[in-house]
Amino acid sequence: MQQGSKLSERKKKILQYVVDDYIETAVPVSSKSLTEKHLQNISSATVRNELSALEELGYLTQLHTSSGRVPSADAYKLYVSELMVKDKLSDGELDYIKKIFLDKADNMEEVIKNTTKVISELTSYPSVGITAKDNAEKIENIKFFRYRKDQALVLIVTEHRLLKDNYINVPESMSDEQLSESETVLSNMVKGKTFEEICCLEPELEDNFLGYKNIFVNVIEALRAYMHSSDDDVITEGEDKILEHPEYADVGKIKNFLSVVTKKDKIMSLLTEDGKDIEINVKIGSDGYEDIPEDCSLVTATYSANGVKLGTYGVIGPTRMDYQKVVAVLENVGKVLESILSNR
Amino acid sequence: MQQGSKLSERKKKILQYVVDDYIETAVPVSSKSLTEKHLQNISSATVRNELSALEELGYLTQLHTSSGRVPSADAYKLYVSELMVKDKLSDGELDYIKKIFLDKADNMEEVIKNTTKVISELTSYPSVGITAKDNAEKIENIKFFRYRKDQALVLIVTEHRLLKDNYINVPESMSDEQLSESETVLSNMVKGKTFEEICCLEPELEDNFLGYKNIFVNVIEALRAYMHSSDDDVITEGEDKILEHPEYADVGKIKNFLSVVTKKDKIMSLLTEDGKDIEINVKIGSDGYEDIPEDCSLVTATYSANGVKLGTYGVIGPTRMDYQKVVAVLENVGKVLESILSNR
């Protein structure tokens, strides 16, 4: 990977203009257009020499000998990390982010859904996200709600979440009092324990369950299933936004794109990584990530609040993507999210 | 609207073959191909005469003078109601339906999600559905679960459902005992009442709330919000399946299609109607429904179990749609659904 500093200032400037223009117009950029728009004081021939050098260095490519230049994956990466002028969001956009999260920050599900939604709406690219599911998260309370003779909803309160999608079977012969008692016993037992610790319990082998063994087996089974289910943790939003970009005028490409975005396990593995707070990460398909289509980029940020990792969220779109906007949105969403969740 | 019986048997047969072939191949069908595939005993000239007559009657159209014939909206409607040979699903497909619903029939949400999912997967078209939200559904029980100092989850058990997505604010000053007492009072009060009755209550004006007025106001507010929210009741699945069909090779068309399918209020109004049990209903875009794109069809069925209407589900796709398969899937899903939910 090339170091940006190896390039002369002029080369950097020219490369920046090429990427700027290409992102804006989607048309390969020519030496002539560069001198007309940005570099009136040097001639197109000089620019051609520079472009040729940048091509040699691997930052630019040509579709054919007589076409303008197009940035390479390396160029985009350099652009995001060094060349790009950082964008600021408008006040309206900032207000929009704040409003969304203030309106609906009651439960984690809403927050997470809104995160991908906001990102997708403001960037106009499909967004993806994973919720960090923390094995070390402590359980505070467990409650059963029997809503049918043979079935109960299991409500689990943790440090950061309320889980309410787990169900267990309850023997019809069991009385409400017995169920309530088992709830108390189990609740006391799990209080302060982490998911990991609880999943490792082997109720079959223990004695202190006061006869509620099968209930406990069911609950632990449900917890294990929850911990190992990866599906619900991947959220995508605005997949159809990809259609609005000119490089996706071809149905084959759209299919290819969607076949990746809809594969939750692939998204999962792409987003799972140890990023620091709101550190922007760019992955480009043509750069060896086989789960990202050739002409796509994935730009992500990892969010935390109160030192707890919330998850990794980002945008997936054409390599020719409005990185200025995307980075600005990701950074600001992170800030708002953190500030809102911190003063809970 | 033409009556099928006005057509001679031979015309019906020919029209059926035309629609069959066109659905299969997506290519305008010619007199020659008809005589070769289906009508070896009559000449292509005779078929041409019949086709010409069917065109006169409004069942067929030509793209240009020297192209084959394409069915009109009327032809498709006649095809579905009279001409089409009813398809049977394979044992594998039937097992698939049963398995899905048996695995996850615990809660209504799952059932509903799986309904659209199964329909979409088996037909390979996008599916849509609305859950019948019955004003007259009776509430059996209400429970509060306080998971944070200032907030509680409201669990509502009705005849057919468990609602668990409503939250209320709780004054921090309120003790757990007080909340539990308010729960008992409220639960007794609503037991056996319908949503409609409860939404009409005016807690501000009543006295018998033992000082829990603001909790009750909050709950009723949440219930009203739930009853009036239409968003959650519309479910769509497999929108991307539309890409697999050759008539959607054009991105403009795809956009147009998605702009309709993603508008929940439009879907809502299209699906809201008084259909009988598993009665198949076909709406064709070019037939005056302005919310359906020109070249699209919407095929729906309304499902019930134990005499209670569950909702209306269906498929939206190109007018040139595999109606045989779609109708077979819709009918069978309805049957399985009914049988599973009836012996609860």
Add this chain to the structure above:
DNA sequence: AATTAGCACTTGAAGCAAATGAGTGCTAAC
């Protein structure tokens, strides 16, 4: 040594005409 003007060369895109062929409609015979 860097810059630039000038020119030859490449190449995709656009436009056009001719050839192709699938399909119809119509007429006259069966």
Add this chain to the structure above:
DNA sequence: GTTAGCACTCATTTGCTTCAAGTGCTAATT
């Protein structure tokens, strides 16, 4: 009522030319 036969239509394909945008290279200039 059916059918063979033929003229006619029209979208599609193919090959060809022209056009313009853009580069690379060389030689002159600063």
